[in-house]
Structures are given as C-alpha cells and as structure tokens.
Amino acid sequence: MDTHYFQAVYDVVRCIPRGRVTSYGAIADFLGLGSARMVGWALRNSILTESDLPAHRVLNRNGELTGRAHFTPPERMEALLKEEGVPVVDSRVPDFDQRWWHPRELAEES
C-alpha cells in the first residue's frame, strides 16, 4: 500500500504523549487532509498494519471512544486509556478538554 498520508497519520499518533488524547479533526487539520474522515480511514487500516499504534488516544471531537468497535476486544481501547491514567466514563473521556493535545505542539517543540 503506497498511501503515504496514512504513514503521516501514524507518525502523528505515535507522538501523542502518554496520558493525553487528541481528535480526528486536529490530526486532519495539522496534516492538511481536509477531512477528519481520512484520519478515520487511516486508523481503521492501522489496526491491520500498525498493531503497535496508540490509536486509542484518538477520539472524536466530543471525547467519545467512537473507534472502540474496531479494537479486539472493543473494551481494549477503554482499558488502554485507563491504564495510562485517562478516566473513561460511559465510553467517553470526561476531562477531554484538559487532556486534549494538538499536533501543533509537536511542531513547536522541534
């Protein structure tokens, strides 16, 4: 598969700090993909090709774990977040605002 932008998405996801989360829109915005759905596509594909990717740190803009259905088992996404100290209530991160991380911080660091 020569979809280079998939790799770009993986790179960003891999850089998300432990205990922090981000949204599909933030990644799409940072990479200039134009659509958050592209990020969803990349992440769905990552389940098959990038098993070590911390995809559980990517939520939708409401802080909901909309992608958990693609994990095996689905509870794994929630478990991984809790393991990192991120509270999950009813498939959602209550303090999403405070834990939200924008890829822009990555560019500012380097």
Added chain:
DNA sequence: TAGTTGACGACGG
C-alpha cells in the same frame, strides 16, 4: 467506470 461507504466535523434551522 460508477456508486457506496466510512473510527468525522461544521453549519443551519
């Protein structure tokens, strides 16, 4: 080749 789908988000009523 064309139509449908999808782990989303912004906007208008």
Added chain:
DNA sequence: TCCGTCGCCAACT
C-alpha cells in the same frame, strides 16, 4: 441547545 444535512476524499465492490 439539539438534531438533521451536507461536505470532505480515498478505498472498496
């Protein structure tokens, strides 16, 4: 504030 609709664009059938 809540809900429905539309746009985004690549992959799949």
